[in-house]
Amino acid sequence: MTYRAPVKDMLFNMQELAGLQALTEQIPAFADFGIDTAQAVLEECAKFNEDVVAPLNWEGDKAPSYWKDGEVFTTTGFKQAFKQFAEGGWQGLQHPADFGGQGLPKTIGAACGEMINSANLSFALCPLLTDGAIEALLTAGSDAQKNTFIPKLIDGSWTGTMNLTEPQAGSDLAQVRTRAEPQGDGTYKIFGTKIFITYGEHDMAENIVHLVLARVVGAPEGVKGISLFIVPKFLVNADGSLGARNDAHCVSIEHKMGIKASPTCVLQFGDHGGAIGTLVGEENRGLEYMFIMMNAARFGVGVQGIAVAERAYQKAASFARERIQSRPVDGSLPSAGPILHHPDVRRMLMTMRALTEGCRAMSSVAAAAYDAAHHHADAEICKQSQAFYEFLVPLVKGYSTEMSLEVTDLGVQVHGGMGFIEETGAAQHYRDAKILTIYEGTTAIQANDLVGRKTARDGGAFARSIAAMVEATEAQLLTRDSAAARAVQKRLTAARLAFVDVVNFIAANARSNPNATYAGSVPYLMLAGNLVAGWQLARSLLVAEDKLAAGEDAAFMSAKIATARFYAEHILSRAGGTRDAIVEGADSVTALALDAF
Amino acid sequence: MTYRAPVKDMLFNMQELAGLQALTEQIPAFADFGIDTAQAVLEECAKFNEDVVAPLNWEGDKAPSYWKDGEVFTTTGFKQAFKQFAEGGWQGLQHPADFGGQGLPKTIGAACGEMINSANLSFALCPLLTDGAIEALLTAGSDAQKNTFIPKLIDGSWTGTMNLTEPQAGSDLAQVRTRAEPQGDGTYKIFGTKIFITYGEHDMAENIVHLVLARVVGAPEGVKGISLFIVPKFLVNADGSLGARNDAHCVSIEHKMGIKASPTCVLQFGDHGGAIGTLVGEENRGLEYMFIMMNAARFGVGVQGIAVAERAYQKAASFARERIQSRPVDGSLPSAGPILHHPDVRRMLMTMRALTEGCRAMSSVAAAAYDAAHHHADAEICKQSQAFYEFLVPLVKGYSTEMSLEVTDLGVQVHGGMGFIEETGAAQHYRDAKILTIYEGTTAIQANDLVGRKTARDGGAFARSIAAMVEATEAQLLTRDSAAARAVQKRLTAARLAFVDVVNFIAANARSNPNATYAGSVPYLMLAGNLVAGWQLARSLLVAEDKLAAGEDAAFMSAKIATARFYAEHILSRAGGTRDAIVEGADSVTALALDAF
Structure with a gap:
């Protein structure tokens, strides 16, 4: 077992800090999702991620997803694991039952999110982005768009992406240049280059739903002229079946320091006549909608920080229990003993543990605020909860990911020289974690x-x-x-x-x-x-x-x-x-x- | 130009903080090595490292040294660069003129050490280890050993290694099991496995002088039973020519997170009858001698931390001057400008710069204390200087390398998403730096x-x-x-x-x-x-x-x-x-x- 989900700690947070009981009592939709349900869900989720997803983590680092002739082939085992993920209903955990989801509170869903990310950051990114696409469509999509795309995204037939970044537009989205030309039939032709598109191309699903920021011809300069489009890899026929291949192509993937199994794509839209897209919501309000997606993703990335920290902690603690070096300074053992007996190793492990548990507790409380904000009947509670959640999102994202750098560094350090050897696995966490303080803001x-x-x-x-x-x-x-x-x-x-x-x-x-x-x-x-x-x-x-x-x-x-x-x-x-x-x-x-x- | 040596800052430290002038006045051996000499040496050193060594850094990461059939082939270009390094006399910089060195103070030598490490940590490790071997032999070797080995190490015909670690003996050298059997002719046969041996095998020199910790049969348990041996890759004939291949073989090299061009070897001693070694100094005093080598190496590794931090800073500052994103918050530019204008980017760069300059100043002062301790005529000054140097060695090693993790992390962060892409080069510094808080203690x-x-x-x-x-x-x-x-x-x-x-x-x-x-x-x-x-x-x-x-x-x-x-x-x-x-x-x-x- 390379990863064991901290189910007990998660349940403690939900019950004692986040007020799961109150959520079930005050919000009818959550009436069935008390601590017993939470425990059952978490245990099932733990089993899947420990047994199926976690063993693929190191595989993905050794044999990353690769690009060939416009297609991306994911690490061996990913496709099958994603099938099991979809069949288990995990993508729909927090999404509405109307579209095939299970409607669980985020308070529970966030814990499940931590597990899949601890198991495998690279693998988990695909569902993380899909969650964001679902949230954006739920908020801003038309009924037709919702009905066409959300059930397929939830059942895992299709996956979602976020297309913001361009070579000249990173943190500064005002610089977005991708162009959308109205075709007069309600569709637009999209032309441009997007970079850093996570799972922008892969072989785990039938279709990929790209949500793309672009500028309608004649739109204002800056962020007030950006619109959001759905640009699927394959066009979707009226009956929901797949139609023609759209003019959106992956021309290369990046060679990255970490999360190597997650393909980071350069996507070309419209190089062969124009990619067909449909507008989400209204023109020039794209950034606003994308922020919905981004806020979900920011919380999710914060949870990734907690997740990789937990995995690094478990690995280091396990090594410290087994590695024998030197007699403890307090003479508590007659000769050389496990390094866990050395005060500085304890200090490192305690630092890792405390940071991880602290951020997990913070994220659990934030998730509960989200649930209250979105579902509580009392408008004042909604408002206060929303403000609390919004204050916490940059902390969950920023602090949890920065702390994950400290934790994964200590994780390598506890291993000594072995930590620097890739086969040990501690180094992968150190490399993987570094993206977390960068992407999604x-x-x-x-x-x-x-x-x-x-x-x-x-x-x-x-x-x-x-x-x-x-x-x-x-x-x-x-x-x-x-x-x-x-x-x-x-x-x-x-x-x-x-x-x-x-x-x-x-x-x-x-x-x-x-x-x-x-x-x-x-x-x-x-x-x-x-x-x-x-x-x-x-x-x-x-x-x-x-x-x-x-x-x-x-x-x-x-x-x-x-x-x-x-x-x-x-x-x-x-x-x-x-x-x-x-x-x-x-x-x-x-x-x-x-x-x- | 990917690296520009901070010659001015180094000279400032020597002259204003480390008291180079006083060293030249008070120590006859250093009379010729005042600030003008220092400047000339540093400028020459800068030129060599900027032009020859620095361009090989990314090459070494892309195409690391590799092992084949017991031999190690270094990154293309390393062999030629090492030849130039040797011909330039750089290995002998701080070593005695009696053996072909130039006898410069460490105060100047440490700055040169920083340059080669900024240029290329992987490449610089070979000279760093050779320096340690020279220092150990100078202190504990017999005249015959000194005359046989030191001139060849200084002129770059041969290189040196330190063989301490074994699978069960990392930080805890009491666990060393490598065995030495006296042969009655003054030589010993060595049997055992050593791991993590930097440049334990390579193709840049004719011979490799392994300094090996081993336990003479019948020696006491623990660190008091460890002796130090010279075990050359090729035995050396009485006339100094190379003799038979010794029974010391590299059976594999490690797959590491960083410093990939530096081969980290597993060495087998004595698998084919016994490796021939000669004792350095007295039996059972090996650890004491090795500490000489290790203290030199510890200081050197501290300088590596400063070096990689400097390189990361230069790269990040250069990116920040050129990358255009967003209008400055103070409205000082009419539209989007270089990210150097953003306060948080300034904060990151200032942190990088301050940590690097602070540690450089500390190491310069420590180096001057070493020079005074080893060469001053006044015994009391020697004693005080030695105590000061010894207090500073763990700080130079520990603090400078830990700070290098913070600096190289910020170096990636300044680059945003580009920082995570390997071709950018910032990630290499982040990966390389992580070994520095681990090796040499x-x-x-x-x-x-x-x-x-x-x-x-x-x-x-x-x-x-x-x-x-x-x-x-x-x-x-x-x-x-x-x-x-x-x-x-x-x-x-x-x-x-x-x-x-x-x-x-x-x-x-x-x-x-x-x-x-x-x-x-x-x-x-x-x-x-x-x-x-x-x-x-x-x-x-x-x-x-x-x-x-x-x-x-x-x-x-x-x-x-x-x-x-x-x-x-x-x-x-x-x-x-x-x-x-x-x-x-x-x-x-x-x-x-x-x-x-």
């Missing part, structure tokens, strides 16, 4: 979102309301007399105060000094992510202390307490330095003359 | 050395003497009225106080609570490295302010001031959190039950 793009839309726009009000929630948890910690609770409270308070200082700094400077504000954007994101993850672990500690006192699952609860305390003392303790750098060091970021670089 | 091994031998052994006295030197620099900063000096002084003082707290913690706990002490060992190393690098940049700022006031090289001096201030505000500011984690968080490192991992 780099960490800087997430941070811009956090600073601009989520913090400065309301003068920091919502951010301060999060600080108030953290403070409430501190108050609960203060009622405890355990050393762990005291230690966590101390660090949580310090981190929260640091966060508030930064929020105030941003609110004060956003207009008057944008350079200073954005100089601290990524550090602010890291501080906010650190705080929210640490806060969730502090909440976990409160629950775990109660359950431990009640004699419930002592090993698990003790571990939760130890991990929460470690997080507070070793990760939350970074917050003060981050605050100082942002608030007192803003000017030095842009002090060096441009021509001195 | 992992960061944890460096930290053990720092905590045990360098700090706890004298109750923290020497560490406190470093703090006192830092305090003297703070006092100088306090005499300045510039905002930069004030900002740097504030952070330097805080970091120095944090460092002293940790030193006191270690001194108090080393015996009574080894787990708590070693739980903080790597964070202590990071804090100490951070402080010493930041201190050197603070000293740089003092010099640069004076020179700027004198109207000397305003662009360079202004950049030095800006970089020093950035380092203080953004990197030194991490020190408080690190201190808290070590001093207040020690117990949580080892609180989780072993069976909970």
Whole structure:
């Protein structure tokens, strides 16, 4: 077994932090999806991913998907695994029953998403993108588009892609040049080049539904002139059967540092007369729709960070239990013992574990907010939940993926020299993880979102309301007399105060000094992510202390307490330095003359 | 040009921080090696590495050295480049003129070492290991051994290797099992397997001089029973000509994440009757001699960290100057401009630059201490310099290599999606750098050395003497009225106080609570490295302010001031959190039950 899904930790988060019970009680559509269903789903999902998907991970690194004559052939085993994935109904987990989905809350779905990504980041990207396409069509597609495409996407016959990037348009989508010419029959001809298209071509499904950003001839410059089109690989006949091959072709795939089994395609649209596309929603509102897709995908990529961190942790812990080197410094063994006995190895593994569990807890709470925002009957709860979710998305994406770099680095480090040898497998996680801080918006793009839309726009009000929630948890910690609770409270308070200082700094400077504000954007994101993850672990500690006192699952609860305390003392303790750098060091970021670089 | 050596910064460090002038005045052997010589050597070295070695870096990644039938064929171009390297006299730079070297101070040699490593880490490893072999033989070899081997190593006819690791003996050399049987004629037969042997086999030299740790039959258990042997690939006749092929064979090379052009060999000694070796020095003192080699190599690996960081910085800065995306947030350009205008890109580049310059300054000062320790006529200065150098070696090795992971990560990040594409080249630095925190002693091994031998052994006295030197620099900063000096002084003082707290913690706990002490060992190393690098940049700022006031090289001096201030505000500011984690968080490192991992 190369991967064992952390089902217990996931269920703990859903039940104790995310309020799954309340969701089932307050939202009729979720009435059947309580903790027992969650457990059954997670166990089934764990089995599939542990047995079928995880063993293909290293295979995909050794023998990546490859391109030949316009076609892409995925790693041996992927096609069969995707068939099983589709047949198991996993693509439809969170999607509406009307279109063949299972309508589960995201609170459960996110945990399943973590599992498939732990098992195999490269494989999981195909469903991740398809999920995004489904969400975009659900929101902005016509009934005909929904009925034509969504059931096929959900049953795994077809898959979806997102086509944003062009050579000159990366983070800056205003530069999109792909052209759409109306044909007068309701269709458009699409011409242009898209790059970095994940699973833009492959052999696992009958058809590929490309969602493409393009500019209708005569549209305004910039992001206000971008429209969204469905451009399927094969045109779809009125009866739903496949028609002609569309003029959308994969001309090459990239040679990447990681996620090698996931084909990253250059797609040429319209080189042979024009690719046929249909408009989604209204003209010039494409970016708005794409953001729906992108927000789903951003959350998903954050979960990828947690997923690869978990896998790296499991691998390193397993190695540390078995590798014998040197006698422990405390003399607790008579001679050389497993390296798990060495304090620095413990420090590395605890760091990996604490970061992973902290981000998992944060993502679980974010998923529950999404569920409430989308399904709760009370409009005020919807609004508050939506604001909370939107604040958390850049943290889940930015912080969880940045932390995955630290975790996968430590994962290699625990292995010593063996970690650098590819066959060991630890290096693959290190290489794979590095894309996560880049795609679906780099960490800087997430941070811009956090600073601009989520913090400065309301003068920091919502951010301060999060600080108030953290403070409430501190108050609960203060009622405890355990050393762990005291230690966590101390660090949580310090981190929260640091966060508030930064929020105030941003609110004060956003207009008057944008350079200073954005100089601290990524550090602010890291501080906010650190705080929210640490806060969730502090909440976990409160629950775990109660359950431990009640004699419930002592090993698990003790571990939760130890991990929460470690997080507070070793990760939350970074917050003060981050605050100082942002608030007192803003000017030095842009002090060096441009021509001195 | 893919790499331009930072000659000016190196010369600044030598002259203004490391005291090259004093070395030339006080040490007769260095009388000719003043700043003018340094400049001439560095410029020549820059030319060779920029023109000949650097272009082979990406080649080596694409077409790594490979093994066939016991032989290793290096990347096309390496053999010719090595010939030029040898003919240029670069291997002998720091070695005695008696054996054909040039006898330059390490203060100059270390800068040359950085250049070749920036140009090509994989290529540079062969000379790096040869340097170590030369140092070990100079210290412990017999006259006959010195005369036979050193001139050939210096002129590049032969190269050297270090054979420590065995499958069961990585960080724990007590487990070495390779066996040496005395033959009664002064030679020994060596039997065993060594792994991870860098350039253990290759085609760039006529002979390879393996220095091998082995256990003489009947020797004590553990590290006190290990001896050091010379086991050449080809035996050497009395006249110095090559004799029979020795029974030391490369049976495979590793498939690694990075430094792919550097062959990492599994060597079998004695599978066909026994490899012939001769003892270096006395029996059972092998580890002591190997430490000479290892200390040289550790310093050298630290310089590798600086080198790869510099290369990654140059690549990222170049990309940031050219890549056009989005309008700057301060509206300083009318439309989309180079990403160098974005504050977060500036933050990333400044972080890369500050870490690199800080570690370079630290290594330059360490190199000068080595020179004084080995050559000064005053015994007290030798002793103090040696203690200072020995304190700095784990920082140069540990901190510079850990920082190189951060820098190469940022290097990829600045490139966005392009960074993940191998052809861009940023990813290679990220992959290459990861070995640096592992080989020649992992960061944890460096930290053990720092905590045990360098700090706890004298109750923290020497560490406190470093703090006192830092305090003297703070006092100088306090005499300045510039905002930069004030900002740097504030952070330097805080970091120095944090460092002293940790030193006191270690001194108090080393015996009574080894787990708590070693739980903080790597964070202590990071804090100490951070402080010493930041201190050197603070000293740089003092010099640069004076020179700027004198109207000397305003662009360079202004950049030095800006970089020093950035380092203080953004990197030194991490020190408080690190201190808290070590001093207040020690117990949580080892609180989780072993069976909970």
